[in-house]
Amino acid sequence: MSAITCSHVDKAYGATSVIRDLNLSIEEHEFVVFLGPSGCGKSTLLRMLAGLEDISGGEVSIGGKVVNDLDPGDRGIAMVFQNYALYPHMTIFDNIAFGLRRQKVPAAEIRKRVEAVSRTLGLEPYLGRKPAELSGGQQQRVAIARAMIKTPKVFLFDEPLSNLDAKLRNHMRVEIARLHQSLKTTTVYVTHDQLEAMTLADRIVLLKEGVIEQVGSPAEIYRRPGNMFVAGFIGTPNMNFIEVTVGRSGNGWTLTGAGTVLSIGGSAFHLQHGDRAVLGIRPPDLKTADAGTAGILQGTADLIEFHGNDALVTFASGGKEISALVPARECPVLHAPVRYTFEEDSIHLFDATSGASLRKQ
Ligand SMILES: Nc1ncnc2c1ncn2[C@@H]1O[C@H](COP(=O)(O)OP(=O)(O)OP(=O)(O)O)[C@@H](O)[C@H]1O
Ligand SMILES: [Mg+2]
Numbered sequence: 001m002s003a004i005t006c007s008h009v010d011k012a013y014g015a016t017s018v019i020r021d022l023n024l025s026i027e028e029h030e031f032v033v034f035l036g037p038s039g040c041g042k043s044t045l046l047r048m049l050a051g052l053e054d055i056s057g058g059e060v061s062i063g064g065k066v067v068n069d070l071d072p073g074d075r076g077i078a079m080v081f082q083n084y085a086l087y088p089h090m091t092i093f094d095n096i097a098f099g100l101r102r103q104k105v106p107a108a109e110i111r112k113r114v115e116a117v118s119r120t121l122g123l124e125p126y127l128g129r130k131p132a133e134l135s136g137g138q139q140q141r142v143a144i145a146r147a148m149i150k151t152p153k154v155f156l157f158d159e160p161l162s163n164l165d166a167k168l169r170n171h172m173r174v175e176i177a178r179l180h181q182s183l184k185t186t187t188v189y190v191t192h193d194q195l196e197a198m199t200l201a202d203r204i205v206l207l208k209e210g211v212i213e214q215v216g217s218p219a220e221i222y223r224r225p226g227n228m229f230v231a232g233f234i235g236t237p238n239m240n241f242i243e244v245t246v247g248r249s250g251n252g253w254t255l256t257g258a259g260t261v262l263s264i265g266g267s268a269f270h271l272q273h274g275d276r277a278v279l280g281i282r283p284p285d286l287k288t289a290d291a292g293t294a295g296i297l298q299g300t301a302d303l304i305e306f307h308g309n310d311a312l313v314t315f316a317s318g319g320k321e322i323s324a325l326v327p328a329r330e331c332p333v334l335h336a337p338v339r340y341t342f343e344e345d346s347i348h349l350f351d352a353t354s355g356a357s358l359r360k361q
Contacts (some may be wrong), residue, residue, distance in 0.1 A: 003028040003186040010057030019210040035197040036207035042190040064157040078152035082159040084143030086131040093127040137168040228355035259318015280348035286324035290343040297357040298339040
C-alpha cells in the first residue's frame with residue numbers, strides 16, 4: 001500500500017489555478033522531494049497533504065485512507081517549516097514536550113520520549129537551555145525533535161534549512177539523511193535547492209506551474225531529463241542548449257548549428273532529416289579536443305571562472321555562447337582558442353518546438 005496517494009488533485013484560489021490534475025504515489029519509507037522554481041506550488045501541495053490547505057478537487061489518501069476532510073491532527077503527519085518558531089520563554093525540553101503535554105501524555109512517558117528523541121538528534125546537552133542559547137542548526141534540530149516525538153507516519157518538511165548558512169545547511173542535510181536512514185519514516189521534503197534534492201531524495205518530483213514535469217530518481221532526472229525545462233533546471237553549471245538542424249548522412253546524422261557541423265550516430269534518438277532540434281550538452285561533458293579533430297565546438301575563451309579543481313570556460317561558437325567545465329590543468333588562458341568535443345552518450349536532443357526529449361524510450 002502506498003503511504004500517500006494524490007489522485008487528480010486540483011487547487012485553485014478563486015480563478016487562479018495553482019495545482020492542476022496532479023497524480024502521484026509515494027511509497028512507504030520513501031524520501032520524496034518536491035523541487036521546482038519559486039511559485040510552482042510546492043508548499044501548497046505539501047500543505048494540502050498536511051491538511052492546512054483545502055483541496056479544490058481530487059483525492060489525497062494517507063495510509064490507504066482518504067484524508068480530504070480529515071483535520072491535520074488526525075492525519076498521522078508531522079511538519080517542519082522554514083520558520084520553525086520555537087517558544088522563546090520555554091526550555092528546549094519543554095519545547096520538545098509541548099505537543100505531548102497537550103495530548104495529556106503522562107509525565108514519565110513524556111520524559112522517556114523527549115530523552116530518546118534528544119539522544120537521536122544530539123540534543124541531550126541542551127535540554128535545560130532556552131532557544132536563544134542555541135545555534136541556528138541546534139534550533140532547527142529542536143524543531144525536528146518536536147515533529148519526531150509525535151512518531152508520525154509521515155514527515156513533511158518545507159524548506160527546513162533555508163534559514164541556515166551554507167555550512168550549517170550541508171551539516172543538517174547530512175543529519176536529515178541519517179535520520180531517515182535510521183527511522184525510515186516516509187518523508188516529503190520541499191526545496192528549490194537542487195543539491196538538497198539530489199542528495200536527499202529517493203525520488204524527485206519536479207514541478208512547474210502546478211504541473212509535474214518529471215518524477216524519477218536523482219540519477220534518472222539528471223541523465224535522462226524528459227524535456228528542456230527539466231534539463232535546464234537540474235545540473236550546475238546549467239546545460240548548454242544549441243539550436244541545430246538535423247540532416248541525414250550515411251548511416252548517421254549531422255547536427256548543424258553554432259557555426260559547426262557535428263556528426264552523431266543518433267540511434268538513441270527519434271530524428272528526421274530537416275528537423276529543427278535543440279542539442280543539450282552539460283558543461284562537464286565537453287572534453288578538450290585534440291588538434292585535427294573534426295566536428296567540434298570551438299571559439300576563443302571569453303570568460304574563465306576558476307573553481308579550484310576545475311574551471312568553467314565560456315566561449316562563443318558561431319555566435320552561440322557555450323560553457324565547458326574542464327580540469328584546472330586544461331584551463332586555457334583568456335582569449336586563447338579553445339576546441340571541445342563530446343561523447344555521444346552524454347548528449348541530449350529536444351524537439352525545438354515542444355521541448356520534449358527526442359530520446360527513444
Ligand atoms: N492564499 C493564496 N491566495 C492566492 N494565491 C496564492 C495563495 N497562496 C499561494 N498562492 C499562489 O500559489 C502559487 C504557488 O505558491 P506556493 O507557495 O505553493 O509556491 P512554492 O512553490 O512553495 O514557492 P516558493 O519556492 O517561493 O516557496 C503562487 O503563484 C502563489 O502566488
Ligand atoms: Mg514554498
